[in-house]
Amino acid sequence: MKKAVFCILMSLILLGMLIAISIFIYLATPPSSEKITKIVFIRQGATFTEVARTLKENGIIKGIRKFSLLVRCCRDTRRIKAGEYCLNTAMLPLDVLETLVKGNVVEHLITIPEGYNLYQIADLLYKAELVNRDKFLNMCLDPSFVSSLGLEGYSLEGYLFPDTYRTAKNAGEKRILELMVARFRKVWVDEYAKMAEELGFTMREVVTLASIIEKETGSPWERPLISAVFHNRLKKRIRLQSDPTAVYGIPDFQGKVTKRHLKRESPYNTYRHSGLPPGPIANPGEASIIAVLYPAKVDHLYFVSKKDGTHHFSNNLREHNMAIRKYQRRNR
Numbered sequence: 251m252k253k254a255v256f257c258i259l260m261s262l263i264l265l266g267m268l269i270a271i272s273i274f275i276y277l278a279t280p281p282s283s284e285k286i287t288k289i290v291f292i293r294q295g296a297t298f299t300e301v302a303r304t305l306k307e308n309g310i311i312k313g314i315r316k317f318s319l320l321v322r323c324c325r326d327t328r329r330i331k332a333g334e335y336c337l338n339t340a341m342l343p344l345d346v347l348e349t350l351v352k353g354n355v356v357e358h359l360i361t362i363p364e365g366y367n368l369y370q371i372a373d374l375l376y377k378a379e380l381v382n383r384d385k386f387l388n389m390c391l392d393p394s395f396v397s398s399l400g401l402e403g404y405s406l407e408g409y410l411f412p413d414t415y416r417t418a419k420n421a422g423e424k425r426i427l428e429l430m431v432a433r434f435r436k437v438w439v440d441e442y443a444k445m446a447e448e449l450g451f452t453m454r455e456v457v458t459l460a461s462i463i464e465k466e467t468g469s470p471w472e473r474p475l476i477s478a479v480f481h482n483r484l485k486k487r488i489r490l491q492s493d494p495t496a497v498y499g500i501p502d503f504q505g506k507v508t509k510r511h512l513k514r515e516s517p518y519n520t521y522r523h524s525g526l527p528p529g530p531i532a533n534p535g536e537a538s539i540i541a542v543l544y545p546a547k548v549d550h551l552y553f554v555s556k557k558d559g560t561h562h563f564s565n566n567l568r569e570h571n572m573a574i575r576k577y578q579r580r581n582r
Contacts, residue, residue: 281312285340289356294332294420301330301350309339310346317343331355334419355418362430364412364535365464369501371410371533375426379419386423399431401454408457408530409434437536445543454529460538461530462520465494469560473541479553479563481545488551490520498531 288308292301298321302314311317320343321330330347333355337346360378362371368390376383389395393404401409406427411434417426438453446456463476480490493507498518500511512519518527552570553561556577564570 280340280342281309282339285338287336287338290335290337291419292330292332292335292350296332298330305337305346308337310337310341311343317347320344321347332420355420357416357418359414359416361414362410362412362533364538365461365532366412367498367532368405368407368410380417380421381423381426386427389423389427395427399428401431402452403454403529405529406431408454408461408533410533411437412533412535437539442539442543449543451542455526456539456542457534458526458530459542460534461532462490462492462494462527463541464534464538465532466492467559467561470537472561473538474544474546475548475550475563476553476561477541477545478548479550482549482551484525486551487524489524490526492520495520495527495531498527 286309288310290304290308290310292304296304298318299314302311302317302321305311305317306314330350331353333353335349335354336356337349341349358378358380360375360380362374366374368387372381372383372386372390375381375386390406390410391404396403396406399406399409410427410430413430413433415426415429415433417429421429442456443453446453449456451459459477459480462480463473466476467473480492483490493512496511496514496516496519497503497507499516512521515522517523518529518531520527548563549565550563551566552564552573554564554570554573554577556562562573562577564573
């Protein structure tokens with residue numbers, strides 16, 4: 251009897267040692283000595299079996315059963331996070347598990363240029379495979395979502411701050427929008443809010459005028475001058491007559507603004523309507539916001555393109571008409 255018990259105990263000890271050695275070898279041995287990088291996507295809501303199968307198919311782990319045992323021993327089954335991962339075939343099982351549990355997903359850099367509107371931003375993010383274009387735009391134009399972010403108006407136009415962002419592919423439309431609006435709020439400091447109040451402008455009105463300035467010129471030194479023209483015209487109740495406002499809302503507009511565009515009926519068209527448009531026409535950078543708050547101290551009321559990226563500024567209509575004839579003649 252004692253001999254039988256001894257044999258059983260020895261067998262169990264031997265089995266335990268074999269299992270321990272097997273586990274040690276598994277933990278200490280990568281699937282391959284050759285380091286081959288793989289991009290692996292773990293979908294939201296994927297079961298652990300699906301996750302393990304995906305890893306096995308990409309050569310990141312050797313066997314599903316052993317990896318499953320490892321995960322269960324570490325009690326990490328429910329802690330694996332969805333997302334896009336950059337893994338390689340020379341990683342040890344524990345390193346793979348740690349990466350998935352920590353959610354060390356691949357992050358993509360995306361740059362939003364100054365002056366892009368909602369639709370251009372949606373196209374840019376869609377091409378980068380970061381958003382569903384329709385869902386992104388629907389959220390941008392959802393008044394309840396805009397309100398939930400503490401903003402006025404029915405659209406996020408103007409508040410998606412131009413910058414370079416780092417985001418994961420599975421971040422989602424909501425997270426990306428919140429990120430851009432948060433960046434805008436970080437830029438909109440107390441000094442700007444105080445200056446806007448002194449000018450009698452709301453934040454939305456500042457962003458609206460800044461978006462027009464952003465679209466009117468790409469020359470940094472001109473922004474305060476462009477701003478002065480619009481401030482002076484607003485004070486004198488003269489229509490802003492800004493070309494970019496006349497074409498806002500035209501899908502995929504490219505090319506030259508024509509007289510037909512200037513006559514187009516749109517609440518944003520400042521050739522047909524006095525004062526500021528009902529909202530921004532693009533997403534301005536900080537320089538244009540500063541230009542609104544600190545316009546140049548000049549009496550200019552008009553400006554015309556010199557066809558070299560800059561403008562000629564005039565204080566009265568006679569000077570303006572002379573400038574038009576001069577630069578139109580030069581253009582011809």
